[in-house]
Amino acid sequence: MFEISKVKYTGKIKEVTLGSGEKAVIIGGETCYPFHLFEGEMPNTPKIAFEVWDFEPDDWQDWAIEPFRDVIGNPAAWARKCVEVFHAEIIALNLKGADPNGKDRVVEEVVSVVKNVIEAVDVPVIVWGTSNDEKDAVLLRRVAEVCEGKNVAIGPLSEKNYKHIGATAIAYNHPVLASSPIDVNLAKQLNILLGNLGVKDEKILIDPTTGGLGYGLEYSYSVIERDKMAGLTQEDIKLQYPIVCNLAQEIWKTKEAKLTQEDDPKLGDEKKRTILLESVSAMSMLIAGADVVIMRHPESIALVQEMIKELTSRGI
Amino acid sequence: MALTGIQIFKLLPKTNCGECKYPTCLAFAMALASSKAEIDACPYITDEGRLQLSEASAPPIRQVSIGSSDYEIKIGGETVLFRHEKTFLNQPGFAILISDTMDDAEIESRFEKVNFCQYDRIGTTLRPELVALKATGNDERFISLVKKAIEKPYGIVLICPIISLMKKAVEICKARKPLIYAATTENVQELGFLAKAFNCPLAVKGNGIEEVMHLTEQLTAMGVKDLVLDTSSRGVRESFQDQIIIRRAALVGKNKQLGFPTITFPCEMTDSLMKETLIASCFVAKYAGIIVLSDFKGESIFPLLLQRLNIYTDPQRPMTTEQGIYPINNPDSASPVLITCNFSLTYFIVSGEIENSRIPSWLCVMDTEGLSVLTAWAAGKFLGDSVGSFIKKCGIIEKIEHRKLIIPGYAASILGEVEEELPGWEIQVGPREAVHIPAYLKMWK
Structure with a gap:
């Protein structure tokens, strides 16, 4: 008689609630490696968040704009369309426009966009800053203020600015995204620092730093696997937090996502290819252990959601 | 299980003759234990000692070769469950399905796609490497497929339920070391003999893991060593879990009957090439040896080749570009x-x-x-x-x-x-x- 050699899990990923009211979403809570349902539970299946930008993107492929063409100049309408037409469960508002290396929009201008988006949708929102420590320290604190009561996930928090943003997030009761550069120990250290600051366990999410397909995906893949291994089998309680991957921007900016079939016939249809570059990467992150993946194209998202459903469904 | 230097030393002649280029048998034993030497360097070890050593040093998952020369691929031979524990060694092969029901133009275009879908990337070429030829009743056409395949350099998977037809096909392409698919409870003896006679790898298709184990046990007893496993599951969840259960049984459970690479069939799991690509991506990450796809299109195979490149990159080595x-x-x-x-x-x-x-x-x-x-x-x-x-x-x-x-x-x-x-x-x-x-x-x- 064959007996499955099972892993003895000693830990459980903490559950974190995003958003408020009826459409709030619980993530995490798993007691096994991803989709290893023969030896544990995934009470909350992994979720996909729809990416929305704070301004009209000027460098997107036409086939990325296409599903949102009527709303892409209006972040609130864009977010609403994600929810109403594409049934988004989570919105990830990417504050690209505030980036000092880019458009460098002033804080209050961006904050008013955040406010509009928050008011336009009833699903949970993740607000993703610029990854510029100084700008985010100011910007994300204001975001925390204007989103009071909405339980909005705010990040990325780095070792440099976690105190400023973390303290404000505690005051307004928002979850935070602890961001570390593809390193288990640094991830753990930042989570400890956040705990010391007073951020509650059910308010911490891990941003492991996400690499795109062909551009360092394997680093993220292995760091996520190691995070989950530590949390689930090595009683490392400071790594028992859900993982969020900000994937879309890493995929859609690459050369291989921009070339058309005319540019390089061997790469095939550009729209389908980019959708598959995005969804194959998302599958890799989910299989490694991501709890939330931020994605761009509604068709990639639909494909990945179908896969999540099949990987977690009982019976043939 | 690996032996220690002392355990190996006990199996050696202990004459310190030095013909192995090591001064003493003990030094040689230590070198063997750390894989720095090969047992064949010792001319005096007994057959029994050699057998014990080779059994003990056999990898927990057998490495199987398919194809020949430039397109020869190795699958299996893996030693870890997670790439960060060491590295994954042998990338899964991607096969395009070519069936005897297809017309000439379609068949020709499919062979051409294996050649077309090649991509240069810093110091390496990404490309699929296999054709899976499927017999569904048109015997003559199937044989002509096999003949066409040996004009091309690619590795071959022969999918054929009729033993006599399989024999003909293997005779034609034996030099290419095709994978014979598949031995089942009904034909295990015949296909076992066939694989052995032509020295070709053999796939095993059982209804579930236990039946697969039963088949590999029979074949191993017959002396057929190069096996590839298929548990017959075609649901996404079951098939994915089977990959994990098999790899773990071989590495953690030391289960010899499951110590072989696997073959998977995303092409039989959905009608949509988009979804099929995502199913295949699960098998790239988790442990397939061969992945059979219904088609190769630039938009579908390229993302998979990139993913395979990433997952199989050796995490122990820094990635560098030439100055x-x-x-x-x-x-x-x-x-x-x-x-x-x-x-x-x-x-x-x-x-x-x-x-x-x-x-x-x-x-x-x-x-x-x-x-x-x-x-x-x-x-x-x-x-x-x-x-x-x-x-x-x-x-x-x-x-x-x-x-x-x-x-x-x-x-x-x-x-x-x-x-x-x-x-x-x-x-x-x-x-x-x-x-x-x-x-x-x-x-x-």
Whole structure:
């Protein structure tokens, strides 16, 4: 008689609630490696968040704009369309426009966009800053203020600015995204620092730093696997937090996502290819252990959601 | 289970003859234990000792070869469950399905696709390597498929339920070492003999894991060693879990009957090529040896080849790009010159963004031992003197008329040092992030 050699899990990923009211979403809570349902539970299946930008993107492929063409100049309408037409469960508002290396929009201008988006949708929102420590320290604190009561996930928090943003997030009761550069120990250290600051366990999410397909995906893949291994089998309680991957921007900016079939016939249809570059990467992150993946194209998202459903469904 | 040096020593003749090039049997035993020597170097070991040693040193998952010469692939041979524990060794092979129901043009185009879908990527070519030829009742056509396949260089999987027809097919392409698919409880004896007679790898198709184990046990007893497993599950969840259960049984449970690579069939699990690609991506990550696809299209196979490249990259080795000058978008003597480190990811991203900009440029890649710009700078490997002497020696000066150099934004603090090292040059500080390179180059003067 064959007996499955099972892993003895000693830990459980903490559950974190995003958003408020009826459409709030619980993530995490798993007691096994991803989709290893023969030896544990995934009470909350992994979720996909729809990416929305704070301004009209000027460098997107036409086939990325296409599903949102009527709303892409209006972040609130864009977010609403994600929810109403594409049934988004989570919105990830990417504050690209505030980036000092880019458009460098002033804080209050961006904050008013955040406010509009928050008011336009009833699903949970993740607000993703610029990854510029100084700008985010100011910007994300204001975001925390204007989103009071909405339980909005705010990040990325780095070792440099976690105190400023973390303290404000505690005051307004928002979850935070602890961001570390593809390193288990640094991830753990930042989570400890956040705990010391007073951020509650059910308010911490891990941003492991996400690499795109062909551009360092394997680093993220292995760091996520190691995070989950530590949390689930090595009683490392400071790594028992859900993982969020900000994937879309890493995929859609690459050369291989921009070339058309005319540019390089061997790469095939550009729209389908980019959708598959995005969804194959998302599958890799989910299989490694991501709890939330931020994605761009509604068709990639639909494909990945179908896969999540099949990987977690009982019976043939 | 691996033996210790002392355990191996007990099996050796203990004569210290030195013919193995080690001074003593004990030294040789220690070298064997750390895989630095081969047992064949000892001419005096008994057959029994050799058998014990080779059994003990057999990898927990057998490595199986399919195909020949340039397109020979190895699958299995893996020793870990997670790539970070060491590395994954043998990439899964991608096969395109070609069936005897297809018309000539379709068949021809499918063979052509294996050749067409090849992609150059720094120091390597990404390409699928197998054709899966399927018999569904048109015997003559199936045989003509096999004949066509041996005119091409690719590895072959023969999918055929009729033993006599399989025999004909194997006879035609035996030199190619095709994978015979598949031995079942009904035909295990016959196909076992066939595989043994032609020395070809044999797939085993059982209804579930226990039946697969039963079949491999029978075949191993017959002396057929190169096996590939199929548990028959075609649901996404079951099939994915089977891969994990099998790998774990072989590595953790030391289950010899499951110590073989697997074959998977995304082509039989959905009608949509998009979804099929995602199913295949699960098998790339988790443990398939062969992945049979219904079709190869650039848009579907390319993402899978990239994913396979990433997952099978050795995490123990830093990824580096060769030091040198890389011309992008056909630069001339007036084109801008950028310098960066030789960390592969940096190179990929920087060169990709320069290409995106469509501005002809020279990219100088300096050896920083695989460190990124910021890390290399912190480690003292991306400083004024090293950048300066590299620019003087690398040959870029002969290619350009101007004397301007763009250094990465993250290395802005070495600006003064580089200016000192390169008198007469205008040193310019580029953006910190590669994504801003196109905008920067468009404004460049």
